[in-house]
Every structure is written in C-alpha cells, then in structure tokens.
Amino acid sequence: MGEEINTTSNLTGERIKKYLEEGKRFDGRKLDEFREIKIETGISNKAEGSARVKIGNTEVIVGVKLDIGEPYADSPDEGNLSVTAELLPLSSSRFESGPPKFSAIEIARVVDRGIRESKFIDLQKLHIKEGEKVWTVSIDIYSINDDGNLLDAAAMGAIAALKTAKIPKYDEEKEKVVYGEWTNKNIPLNKDIPITITAHKIDGKFIVDPTLEEEDISEARLTVGSSNGEIFSIQKGNSMPLTVEEFNKILDLIEKVERDVFKKLEKQIK
C-alpha cells in the first residue's frame, strides 16, 4: 500500500494506463484477473492454525493463537477476536520499523471486520464460563514480500489459518490452557467463507489484485468483504471520489471475481 513512499515513476504509470486503455495489464493479465494464488497451511507448528498466502510475488503469513480471557461487558457470553497486522521492513524497502502505521492498522481492521461482520467465527460457542471466561482468538498477520494487494492476501491468510486451527486443551482445574496439546475440535466457523476483494480505479478503468505499481497510481480503491453475494464490509480508500455508477460497476466486478477466488481458496485450504 504505497502511501508511505511512492517509487513508481511517471513513465511506468503512463505505460500502465496506456495498456489499460487497450484492455490489458502491465503484466499481461486481464483487468478482472488475479495473479496465481498459492496457499499453504500449517506453516508454524506452535500456532493453533497458520497459513502462508502468495498472490504472485506478494506473500503474507498468518497465525492464529487461542488464549483464555475475560469477555467484554457488552458480550458476556462471546469469545473475543483480535486481529493485528505488521508490515515488516523485511518485506519491502518502503516499510520501516516502529509503531504500526496507517496501512498496517487498516489491514488489521478491514480483515477484522470481514470476519466479525460475516459472523464467520461463531463467537458465542467460544465462551467457557459466562461473564468470566472466554476464548480469545488472536489473528496475527505479517507481510513477507509486498508486491501489491497485501490486504486481500491477509484476509485469505486469516481464513485459511482459522479453517485449519485446532482448539488447545484446557485444564479446568488449573484454569489454564495446556499449550502444545490440542483437542481435535476446530474453531466453530460458519460454512460460508467471507472473501475480501479489493478493486482499484485507474484512469477510468477498474482492476482487481493490483501490483505495487498499480497501487501507486490508483485513484480510488474499494475493498469489499462478501460471501455468496452478500456484503459484510466495505472500505473505500485513496483520495479520488467514485460516482454511484462507478461504485455499482465495482460491486459487479467484485461479485464476479469473488466466486472465482472462492473456488481457488476452497481447493487449497486443507
């Protein structure tokens, strides 16, 4: 997400736009085409669930940890969900260490909303003792290589890690989690998988799954979390406005792409 330092030259930007004019992408893709998506699960064995997602050269890893916590006062019988994202300096010369900057916070919040609002996790089944003890689900996202569209990769990683997570054993007498030992129970999940897709407007054209260069010259961005045609979360980004007509066009584009991405995701999550 290129607002920190934008290193794409005007020349490259102009070239990308010229290609779009001809209905092509800089890297030969169609406007509504994703790069190859590769998902690997179980990449970190201490995590309750974990996944590596590659979209082209973009890579993120995501881990899910469970712990016992206290419920929030307004949801005494529900488990807690917490999502963090770190844009590691390891993944791009554009990222610096230090407290999370806006793009990291945004990724975490948009992923959080996609999961929370779609009720993908049945948080009510994650309570242990009403008002006192519930499971806290921590989803931590790390960028490994940023070549654009970290957000969609992060959301896919979160889903894949959740899908493959096992609940750890819990010692009721000591009221402690027995880490390193798992039950054979999965985290209670809705069967409808929320998919997060980000579309960008560049020079009047709409594309999905941008590369870093495409992100750099994007005028407007729309991220939509949905499953089976139902929308759970939307985030508009970047400074240019969208007309209602354009907005509707993007929704249609995302709906079309969502089904395709869903199939790829479903096939690879084991």
Next chain:
Amino acid sequence: MAKEFKRPDGRKPDELRPIKAKVGVIPNADGSAMYQSGNTIAIAAVYGPKKMHPQHLQDPEKGTLRCNYNMLSFSVSERIRPGPNRRSTEISKITEWALEPVLMIEKYPNQVIDVHIHIIQADAGTRCAGINAAALALAHAGIPMKGLVSSVSVGKLDKTIVVDLNKEEEDWEEGAGATDIPISMTDDGKLTHIQLDGKITSKEMKEAIEMAKKAIKQIYEIQKKALKESLKEE
C-alpha cells in the same frame, strides 16, 4: 557416560537436527534466506547498503550493520505480544557482533546495511538459526565478506555435552539440568559470539567448544551449498 545417555529425540550427542537452507526467499530484498534446524525456522532479509538516516547516526569511517531479530507472535506456545522486547533487543545486538567481523563494512562509509530476522517457528536455538539465515542473506546480497559465519548451540544435559538443543532439552531438569551455550564462528574457526546460561566446568567447556567447532563445519557446508544452488537457479 555419553553412551548411556539418551537424548529425547534419539539423536547422538554430536548430531545436529535436520537442516534446510534456502537463499532468495524474499524477492523484494537485496538478499534473503531461510534456515531451518529441526522445528526452528528463521528467515532473514538484507536491505542495503543504503544511506543512513538520520544523518547524525552516519559513521564516516565505515558502514553500519543494523540487525533486527524478532519472533512472530505465534512462533511459540504462548502468544507473545508483537513488537520488540528486552530479549529481542539483546539478540539483535549479539547478532550484529556475531556477523560484523566477516563483513568488509569499511567499504560503505555513511551507509547502513539492514538485516531483518524473523522466527516463524521456535523450538530453541532461534538466535543461532537467525544468525545462520542472516549470514546467508548478507552473502546473497553480494556484500563483500571475508567468510561466512555459522552458529550452533551446544549444551550440557545433566552431565553430557550435546549439540543443537531443542526446546525439550533446553528445559531439561534432571540431574544438573541444562546448560545452553550458543556459539558462532567464522569459517576459519574464530569465535564471534558466545553466550552461556547454566553451569559448566572449564574442562567441559573446552569439550563443548570442540563439539561446536565440528557442528559449525557441517553447518558451513550446508550454507555454502545453499548459496551455490542459488547461483545455479539464476
């Protein structure tokens, strides 16, 4: 003594865990590598040499090596809060000291070489895995080096000297318990890093160093092979 002793995973005292090393795992970086020893996995990326900012940190006589070691929140049993802590700050510095002697850093006045190390999965020996990955990443970045650095932890379980402790061994409580000695050496056998936690006689210490030396030779060969393989691919 050594013959009777059984390691929990059945290894011989001087036997390393299975190692995997791969160079070029992060396309954006100037150099990168993955190093896995048993169930411990480290990745490292090098960015630079590049101009040091802020300017007052610039050294006009030589470049600066800046390492950053970090464990991912889910790499251990009990989730650790993301971000730096006292332990990671110390290991970052130790890693700089371990690697700097082989770098021809005087070629880069006023510049900095950033090395980012992340532990994806932890089963003891993470600083050693991190140093091994970082040495590979630096070489892969084409930074002029006088040699490689390889790192391993040796230790004592009750009375037996063993190499490359896993977490179960590190937490050994029988008899005299566990002593953990992470060691890094250049490929010509000079120590660039040594730490010790536990209790050991100087005689045992010497035995431990000899064992580390042998292990480090094996690790060096694996690192060399990983670098050669990366050249083949390109």
